[in-house]
Amino acid sequence: MTFLVGPSGAGKTTLLKLINREIRPTQGEVWIDGLAAHDLKASRVAELRRRVGVVFQDYKLLPRLNARENVALALQVSDLRVSDQEARERALDALEAVGLGDRGKSMPNELSGGQQQRVAIARAVVCQPPLLIADEPTGNLDMDTGWAIMDLLEDISAFGITVLIATHNIEIVTRLQRRVLTLVDGRLVRDQPAGQTGRMAWLASS
């Protein structure tokens, strides 16, 4: 697990968008799991996105689908060979893994913010991508729920999925003591290995 930190406007979200090819770099290269994201044709972008799970601050769940269908959608649109039954079972497994095994039939508006974020995480990892990127995943959540989400992301990281989190939350960054990449004005100014993040007083003043 790696944190991406920096003041507002430093380029954290931009970097995540470059990784997911929501935007194309004007210069330089972006390589994801052997794919040249910077040079990918529009018709092949979906191929890249299947290798990158994404979690947003505002969850981005489809309101007309229940929790299980939201997760199953990611499975079936990325691989049409997945049958309804297989999608249902794998979606329920993913929901089980994020602690929502009993809420599969709940619509997004029936779930709390934390629960919606868990569904979003289940959707992001159900295809078992090598990389998970999260943009302020705790930004809309209270502290306790935020910690629960971070615990979940740590568990996912422990399963071998690379997790890259853009965040402003100093407490989380300092307490978890993971690798921290600091961006300022679009440049990487610091790369602190896990366990050496210190108090990060500079971030508090940003």
Place this chain on the structure above:
Amino acid sequence: MEAVVKNVFRYLFKGAARNWARNLGGNAPALSSMALLLFLTGLIGLSGFALMNLEQIQAGEASVLHVYLRDDADATDMFNLRNQLARDPRVASVNFTSKAQALQHAQSIPGLPQLASASESNPFPASFDVQVKSVDQVAAIDAMARTNPAVDPTYPTSYDRGAYQRIQAVLLGVAIAGIAFLAVLGFVAVMVTVNSIRAAIHSRRDEVAILQLVGAPRWMVRGPFIVEGAITGSLAGAAAGLVTFGLALAGIAEGSASFSQFAPGVTISVAAVAGAIVFATGLGLGSGSSLLSVRRHLES
């Protein structure tokens, strides 16, 4: 394989049909303008077909040259004239009409029986009816035939000078006006459909963004919008095609004699083909318009 078919049907067609029905209010202007365009296309197409047939009939009639023979014409002269005309490569056929046949024909024309009976003798001359291959060459054949000694010097020949050209001029005008009218209406229908799909894309931009983020291939994101356009086009085409077919059918059934006179060649099968073409045009126009809209308004 079954799962693939099921998923493609669900995400491409079922989703599109559901979204189309949900956005019926937004699709209604496109549906009605396209139905109107297609109906008028069918009507203009059928009229054009009838006019083309009419032109063929008129061209056939205008290219017949009647060469009137003197009552005292020498049989050898007549024989030579007939041979000369029949051998000419510009001539398709030569038929002889005797004085008696000419009288019989005249009596079938309104107004002429009285004229025919007013005279004690038969006033109608015998003639060679020369079918010229091209209407443009009738005048040349006329010039060649009228000087022959077997030909009546007072009233040597007759043909419908300029009739064909007049019909062609009218047809050209009608065609230009029809095409211009359809082009304007087509542009309006395409723009209305493009904008209705644009509105659909705008109203579902979050859904589109989510599909793109979870790795949906491009065809799965764009496809439903194109199918929605195809639904609009095919429904408009089906409605307009049925109305076109129905009107033609009613015309054929109600007044077959007069209808075939002002719309020659328009039969039930022609009307059915016209209806099918209108439907196919609607399908193509709807799909094409939405493809245009998707390419312009949907980011990949």
